[in-house]
Amino acid sequence: MRTNVKKRIKKTPGQAVVFAIAFVIIAFFSLSYVYTLAWGFIAGLNTNDGLILKPFDFPEKLLFVNYVNIFSEFVIGGVNFGMMTLNSLWLTLGGAFLEVACATGLGYVTSKYRFRGSKLIHFVALLIMMIPIYGNMPARYRLVYQLGINDSVAYLITYTSGIGFNYLMAYSFFKSVSWTYAEAGFIDGANDFVVFFRIMLPQAMGPISALFVIQCIGIWNDYQNPLLYLRNMPTLATGLYLFGNEANAAGHLELLMAGTMVSIIPILVLYFIFNKALLNETVAGGIKG
Amino acid sequence: MKKLLKAISLLLGIVFLFGMFASCKTVDPSQDEGSDAISGTVEVYYWKSGVQITFLEKLKEAFESEHEDITIDLSGASADANVFFNTIDQGASINTIDLYIGTMGAFWNRTEYLEPLDDILDYTVEGESKPIGEKISTVSYKSDDNRTYALPWQESVTGLVYNKEMFAANGWDVPRTTNELIDLAEEIRQAQLKNDGDTVTPFIHFANGYWKYLIEPWWAQYEGVEQYNNFWAAKYVAEDGTVEQPSNLVWKQQGRLEALKVLEELLSPDGSVYPESNSMSNTDAQAFFTNGKAAMMANGAWLETETKKELPQFEIMRTPVISSLGTKLGITEQQLCDTVDYVDGVTQTKPSGVSDEVIEQVRTARSITFTEAGNFHVVVPKYSDVKGATKEFLKFMYSDEGIRIMAENIESMPAAKLSTGEDVDTSSWSGFAQNNYDLQKQATFIYKRMNYALFYMTDLEEAWATQPASVFSNSNPASRMSAEELFNMLYNNMTGSRWQKYLIQAGLD
Numbered sequence: 001m002r003t004n005v006k007k008r009i010k011k012t013p014g015q016a017v018v019f020a021i022a023f024v025i026i027a028f029f030s031l032s033y034v035y036t037l038a039w040g041f042i043a044g045l046n047t048n049d050g051l052i053l054k055p056f057d058f059p060e061k062l063l064f065v066n067y068v069n070i071f072s073e074f075v076i077g078g079v080n081f082g083m084m085t086l087n088s089l090w091l092t093l094g095g096a097f098l099e100v101a102c103a104t105g106l107g108y109v110t111s112k113y114r115f116r117g118s119k120l121i122h123f124v125a126l127l128i129m130m131i132p133i134y135g136n137m138p139a140r141y142r143l144v145y146q147l148g149i150n151d152s153v154a155y156l157i158t159y160t161s162g163i164g165f166n167y168l169m170a171y172s173f174f175k176s177v178s179w180t181y182a183e184a185g186f187i188d189g190a191n192d193f194v195v196f197f198r199i200m201l202p203q204a205m206g207p208i209s210a211l212f213v214i215q216c217i218g219i220w221n222d223y224q225n226p227l228l229y230l231r232n233m234p235t236l237a238t239g240l241y242l243f244g245n246e247a248n249a250a251g252h253l254e255l256l257m258a259g260t261m262v263s264i265i266p267i268l269v270l271y272f273i274f275n276k277a278l279l280n281e282t283v284a285g286g287i288k289g
Numbered sequence: 290m291k292k293l294l295k296a297i298s299l300l301l302g303i304v305f306l307f308g309m310f311a312s313c314k315t316v317d318p319s320q321d322e323g324s325d326a327i328s329g330t331v332e333v334y335y336w337k338s339g340v341q342i343t344f345l346e347k348l349k350e351a352f353e354s355e356h357e358d359i360t361i362d363l364s365g366a367s368a369d370a371n372v373f374f375n376t377i378d379q380g381a382s383i384n385t386i387d388l389y390i391g392t393m394g395a396f397w398n399r400t401e402y403l404e405p406l407d408d409i410l411d412y413t414v415e416g417e418s419k420p421i422g423e424k425i426s427t428v429s430y431k432s433d434d435n436r437t438y439a440l441p442w443q444e445s446v447t448g449l450v451y452n453k454e455m456f457a458a459n460g461w462d463v464p465r466t467t468n469e470l471i472d473l474a475e476e477i478r479q480a481q482l483k484n485d486g487d488t489v490t491p492f493i494h495f496a497n498g499y500w501k502y503l504i505e506p507w508w509a510q511y512e513g514v515e516q517y518n519n520f521w522a523a524k525y526v527a528e529d530g531t532v533e534q535p536s537n538l539v540w541k542q543q544g545r546l547e548a549l550k551v552l553e554e555l556l557s558p559d560g561s562v563y564p565e566s567n568s569m570s571n572t573d574a575q576a577f578f579t580n581g582k583a584a585m586m587a588n589g590a591w592l593e594t595e596t597k598k599e600l601p602q603f604e605i606m607r608t609p610v611i612s613s614l615g616t617k618l619g620i621t622e623q624q625l626c627d628t629v630d631y632v633d634g635v636t637q638t639k640p641s642g643v644s645d646e647v648i649e650q651v652r653t654a655r656s657i658t659f660t661e662a663g664n665f666h667v668v669v670p671k672y673s674d675v676k677g678a679t680k681e682f683l684k685f686m687y688s689d690e691g692i693r694i695m696a697e698n699i700e701s702m703p704a705a706k707l708s709t710g711e712d713v714d715t716s717s718w719s720g721f722a723q724n725n726y727d728l729q730k731q732a733t734f735i736y737k738r739m740n741y742a743l744f745y746m747t748d749l750e751e752a753w754a755t756q757p758a759s760v761f762s763n764s765n766p767a768s769r770m771s772a773e774e775l776f777n778m779l780y781n782n783m784t785g786s787r788w789q790k791y792l793i794q795a796g797l798d
Contacts, residue, residue, distance in 0.1 A: 048597070052576035077364040145383045232364055242367055246337055251572065251597035 044258030107170025318380030336391025663736030
């Protein structure tokens with residue numbers, strides 16, 4: 001017996017007009033994004049002078065070699081494009097994983113367990129989010145350098161606070177999950193860790209994946225923090241920012257454009273892999289009665 | 290197990306808690322004398338501007354081959370011009386830079402963090418006949434305590450770059466005086482030449498402009514180099530010889546008005562300046578210029594390296610002599626032109642009716658060239674832990690061997706000359722660079738001097754608070770000002786309570 005039949009919903013004339021208008025607007029909006037990406041790709045095939053003099057004209061000659069040259073010419077402080085990509089990868093994946101993992105753990109514990117200080121932790125987490133970033137940045141800068149975790153993989157430790165928007169999301173989600181699941185686990189002999197990893201966490205995989213992808217996108221695009229703390233290990237975003245300043249001085253705008261287009265490929269791949277998790281959430285049922 | 294986990298969590302919490310206090314201990318960087326170690330790694334910050342880093346890489350290579358126990362680290366080079374100001378007062382615990390090579394015009398208000406470099410100036414490289422101080426000709430960085438905290442490393446030529454091919458194709462002569470330049474600009478406007486649909490204009494510039502490379506020499510031509518330098522010391526010398534310092538009357542030097550008048554005549558007529566010049570970046574304007582959209586552009590010796598192109602069809606002309614100097618000296622425009630031809634060596638015949646004294650004044654005026662050497666410095670943080678090694682590198686950089694390496698790779702004369710007095714080998718240089726070297730050899734350089742508190746303790750970084758070029762060429766006629774109006778406005782900005790504010794900021798009240 002088929003249980004999943006799509007029924008065609010008949011629209012009224014008014015609804016059809018609204019849908020048509022909405023379709024046109026969204027199509028136009030989408031085309032503008034596609035045009036921007038296409039322009040960026042074609043700009044990478046142009047010359048520096050061509051980009052300045054006639055930025056919106058099709059190049060007289062398509063220089064595909066620009067997309068090859070970025071791997072040799074795009075060098076910042078002795079670090080080439082490949083190394084910058086590697087730096088972006090470990091910082092993005094490591095930072096996003098630690099950030100989300102710590103936030104998930106902290107959100108779960110403070111929402112589900114009563115212990116001395118749990119409310120204080122929640123209060124402090126909210127309070128810290130209210131402090132303007134310019135208030136704590138100088139202190140953070142000094143702390144990172146005094147601890148000697150700048151220009152090092154150890155910088156990832158700064159992603160382990162567990163506090164921030166991710167914590168709020170995790171806290172809210174776990175607050176909405178019924179404790180009955182856990183009780184069922186305890187009855188079957190599971191301890192707190194088993195309940196967390198095998199019962200609660202799988203239910204949160206949807207939102208956690210979404211947070212992970214969002215965090216990845218944020219860290220991948222962040223040029224400011226690596227610029228401050230990873231000067232000798234520039235990421236792609238930092239490299240593009242610095243090269244952008246130098247490209248203006250060194251007459252290589254075309255390499256900047258080519259480098260920018262290539263740099264978005266990894267994050268696009270990540271999005272295509274995880275887009276279902278971003279857009280859909282699934283909840284595993286398990287409660288009777 | 291639970292107790293063990295609790296203990297570990299508590300321990301981690303304590304570690305993080307103490308980590309928060311890691312930055313509490315501070316050492317005043319201005320009291321930190323660092324170390325004179327003569328071995329180790331010297332971390333260099335280089336400002337990646339129009340001058341490429343290649344010369345530093347070659348210097349590093351040559352230096353390290355002779356000094357096995359010293360490594361020069363160039364990985365910190367960047368295009369960020371503010372690194373010096375953002376890092377110099379942070380101290381050794383955060384700032385690991387041992388040598389700054391870049392632009393830092395207002396370093397004078399940070400000399401407490403800098404190492405004096407007088408020992409470099411007094412040092413004579415083995416096999417050479419002169420100390421380094423005598424090889425550095427242009428710029429002096431003596432501070433109030435008579436110590437030198439910075440050295441110049443580049444002596445760039447600036448001026449009016451013109452398109453030689455365009456000039457030759459249209460029969461235009463290189464102007465000798467500002468009146469000839471004004472006439473030439475009019476001729477170019479009338480010609481209505483086309484380039485790919487655009488009308489070729491006499492000039493192009495960008496938002497912050499490089500026109501000071503013309504108006505400041507014109508100002509110095511009219512007033513004399515000494516009076517120009519007196520401006521940067523806010524030193525007013527009255528006709529009866531009395532001296533007032535600081536004095537806002539330096540903003541009323543007649544030479545400033547004369548220079549503004551010339552610029553107004555050049556830029557205000559419609560069609561004088563390429564459209565949207567006032568909103569362009571320097572690289573955009575340079576791209577348009579080198580593609581023939583304008584005949585002339587105020588620029589500098591770095592044009593070739595900055596555009597990454599060989600520019601055989603471009604050249605920096607010798608700065609036209611301001612015609613009002615002729616009036617001041619009591620000679621006609623024709624006599625002034627003849628005198629310029631004579632001092633340039635175009636003719637061997639002395640101009641008729643012109644005294645030797647006037648000829649010499651015109652000769653000096655003709656050679657006056659603005660250089661950015663006043664902005665390009667080498668400084669060493671006082672708290673560096675390898676000051677000895679850093680100074681060894683600087684001694685090498687200013688040795689004849691270092692000078693030759695720099696000249697070959699910058700394609701320009703560094704700020705230090707060879708001890709033998711001979712020219713560097715320019716055979717591998719481009720035509721544009723060789724012409725710049727010729728200009729450099731005959732130049733009487735003027736530069737922005739920031740060593741007076743009125744300038745380095747305040748925001749008075751330029752001689753012009755408002756960009757004259759954008760005022761005269763503004764596309765909105767209502768926003769334009771005449772030269773007199775701008776001149777009076779710039780002076781009025783330095784009177785009354787505003788003048789008092791600057792004096793207080795500079796500690797001169």
